[in-house]
Amino acid sequence: MHIKSAIFVKGAVGTDDVFEDGHPQIAFIGRSNVGKSSVLNALTGQKSLARVSARPGRTQQINIFLINRVWYFIDLPGYGYAKGSRELKERLQKLIAWYLFRSTYRQKKVVLIIDGFIGWTESDREMRDALEESEKDVLIVANKMDKVKPSQYEDQLSALKAEAGKYRLIPFSAMKKTGVTELADELMR
Numbered sequence: 664m665h666i667k668s669a670i671f672v673k674g675a676v677g678t679d680d681v682f683e684d685g686h687p688q689i690a691f692i693g694r695s696n697v698g699k700s701s702v703l704n705a706l707t708g709q710k711s712l713a714r715v716s717a718r719p720g721r722t723q724q725i726n727i728f729l730i731n732r733v734w735y736f737i738d739l740p741g742y743g744y745a746k747g748s749r750e751l752k753e754r755l756q757k758l759i760a761w762y763l764f765r766s767t768y769r770q771k772k773v774v775l776i777i778d779g780f781i782g783w784t785e786s787d788r789e790m791r792d793a794l795e796e797s798e799k800d801v802l803i804v805a806n807k808m809d810k811v812k813p814s815q816y817e818d819q820l821s822a823l824k825a826e827a828g829k830y831r832l833i834p835f836s837a838m839k840k841t842g843v844t845e846l847a848d849e850l851m852r
Contacts, residue, residue, distance in 0.1 A: 666847055667731055669707035674724035676758065681727055681735075682768045688735045689850055690763065693776030694786055695741030698806040701837035702776055703728070703738055706847060723755060725762055734851075737762075737770070743786045764797050772800045772850060779805030779819065779834060783826045791830070802849055803827045809836035 672681060682688070693699050704712050712728065726738040739762065740755040762768065773794055777787045794801050811819045824832050833849065835842035 666707050666851075668729075669709055669712050669731075669736070670729045671712065672727040672729050672735070674726050676724050677761070678766070682766075686729070686733065686735045687771040688737050688768065689730075690737040690739055690770045690773045691776060692739045692759065692763070692773060692790060693741060693806075694743040694778070694784065697741065697776050697778050698837050699738060699741065699776050702774075702804060702806055702835065702846075703736060705835075705837040705840050705843050706850075707736075723751070725758065731851075734771070739763075742790060743784070763799070764793065770799060772802055774802050774804055774846075774850070775830075776804045776806050777823070779808040779823060780810035781807075782819070782823060788826070791828075801830045802846075803830050803832040804835045804842070804846060805832055806835045806837055808834045808841065809839045 673679075675681065691699050691703060704710055707728070707730070723740055725740075728736040728738065730736050739759050742756060742759060763770070763773070775787070775791060775794065777783060791801070791803075805820070805823050808816070808820075820834055823834075831849070833842050833846050835846065
């Protein structure tokens with residue numbers, strides 16, 4: 664499936680009518696600085712649709728993008744490390760937990776983005792387990808696979824897939840645009 668249009672709709676920090684307007688929601692979640700915004704930009708073919716920053720914790724609200732006038736891509740703040748006060752970090756974690764686990768909003772799919780070079784972290788495992796416990800339809804994207812040395816690629820990919828368990832894992836590079844078609848096809852079903 665080809666993404667023909669992607670438009671920023673708004674940023675939300677809580678209950679909002681946009682979540683209830685009938686468009687299926689596909690949420691993107693991952694650690695701070697894992698490349699969620701870069702994955703969204705690569706997926707939509709737009710360089711600056713989602714703001715990219717080297718500073719962890721740049722996304723501080725739920726950013727909503729209308730895709731092909733049919734779906735919403737929901738860009739959530741990152742979990743784990745973020746630059747800012749303790750209060751800011753707590754607020755972002757509460758926002759994530761509210762949207763994914765406590766609100767009445769249902770996601771068609773949740774894309775869990777991990778760092779394919781670093782591998783699974785404890786916070787990634789905790790998020791995967793929380794999503795599974797909440798019976799979310801999860802797809803895992805291993806971003807930054809371009810950083811893995813060719814001689815170690817297959818071993819790293821096998822290790823990443825082993826920890827993904829029952830969930831499908833797509834190797835991805837926002838930088839080199841690898842995995843884009845596979846991810847788009849999976850999401851647009």
